[in-house]
Amino acid sequence: MKIVVCIKQVPDTVDVKIDPVTKNLDRTNIVGVINPFDKNAIEEAVRLKEKHGGEITVVSMGPPQTNESLREALALGCDNAILLSARELGGADTLATGYTLSRAIEKIGAVDIVLFGSHAVDADTGQTGPIVAENLGYRQITFVSKVEVEDGYVFASRTLENGVQKVKAKLPVVLTATKELNKPRYATPIKIMKAAKKEITVWNHLDLECDMDRIGLKGSPTAVTEIFEPKRDNKINMLKGSPEEIAKALVNKLLADKLL
């Protein structure tokens, strides 16, 4: 089985600080980590390989420091790592990123399963996996909480807002992973030492034979213009009535505000 896992390096921070001048994320002193849901994707790839045999290639698009995350993915059990990096690829939105990743997957060739995390915790769109699936013409199953592969088909459970949907799809397939899918293992020191010695392949837009209009800033029809903290409203709403009436009113309010 040939598996590709696409990962993104994201800022490791719970305390998000917005730069008041650029209105973007203040990235000073922020360490890059593998997007948490991508770790579930890597773990599932490793489990599939343990069960069915095969090879896992981990791919990421980003600047050179992305190599740290690729090495960590190797230490977690991926066999090969490819960095997609070039100045021309920078400034990409999800459409341009998805195009570039799909060029890489086509170059790898004959891939059965592509795994993504359901969404990245910084941008939060969840679009890149589906965009890659569309570019490749692969079937896609998003928000998977369970995956089995048998006789050329994927059997997956999808965690949706109102329940669980079971889907069967013929390979090749793109899957996006939720945190319910598995509990990611730790990289062991032996695997870390081995991964540190492995070579990471770097491909740029020329290696990928990209259409220059579809990559980087030029290939990005969307742009982030501002990031801001939502204004907090400290208004207090006192509910009156009997305990049953208050409980009913509270539930209705939570439903109306789409909090339940």
Next chain:
Amino acid sequence: MLFEFTEEQKMIQKMVKEFTENEIAPLDEKMDNEGFNYELWDKIKENGFLGIPFPEQYGGSGGDPITSAITIHEIAKGSASVALTLDAHWLAADTILHHGTETQKEKYLYKAATDTIFAFSLTEPMAGSDAAGIQSTAVLTGDEYVLNGTKAWCTNGGVSGVYIILAKTDVNIGFKGISAFIVEEGTPGFTVGKKENKMGMRGSNTTELVMNDVKVSKENLLGKEGDGFKIAMIALDGARISIGAISAGLAESAMKIAKNYANQRVAFGKPIAKLQAIQFMIANMAIGIRATELMTFDCAKMKAQGMRHTKDAAMVKVFGAEMAMQSCKDAIQILGGNGYSKDYHVERYLRDAKLLEIGEGASEVLRMLVGTTELNS
């Protein structure tokens, strides 16, 4: 900056930090109450921690002393007990790595690197700092040594599969008569005695060992007869680097709690962090932690390069242990009444820290070592 870790070292540091935060630190209070946690140690073994310093050919990950120090340092930030257990395991297994025959290394190092905890036992009820005063004997009878005696304060006693036991093959020549033996758990006559009810480091198991005509093959003599004291002293040099790492990690945990508390606790109309008395205590902690870290990693580098580091390791331990004690005391003081409560953890850190001034070379003995070395140089 004196130190730049390699990429591998940084990756291992990251992994150990994550594992400690998620798996070890949440159990430290529980271990203080209930003792050694077998389930946690199964996870520690499964994730390859035991083998970090050992060569790949024996199932280890081929790390160097700096990687070992990084590991102990990060674990100590979550639990000093767990860090101490790992330090004692490495101290014991290291004796086989450095002094063992190829047969002994093949027989025992794979176990040490993967799934078996080791213990090292020199101290006896009547001989601690006066190590040459041990009374356990080992008498050669045919192809076997017969061991008799009682050991005390054995870290990892009762949870180990293999013990490195120091006993006298010649009772008439003081420390030159001490030899080292590899004794497997379950050997007839070898029993784990009383478990110590300790002040701190309660997640680490410490017991007596009782030897009653324990027959050990000649093949299990480590080095030559009479090498025991030298083997022990070399092993303790390495272990003292670990104590430096534990001191720095433990003090950092205490400082973190003290800082958070000082920034929030309001007295006389402002957070107590605005008061110089608090600032000075935090400053002393920060200075002491940084100095201990630098000394520890510098000493680890000396060991990695094969340099003699006896005096330096002693200095690391004396300084680090006393710094950790003072930092934990100050952390309690900063928290005031709350510092006196178990709920705020710093009292447990102080109880853990006290061991660092005693075990693996009491501060007084180490001052003698450093003082005489200095005066004779």
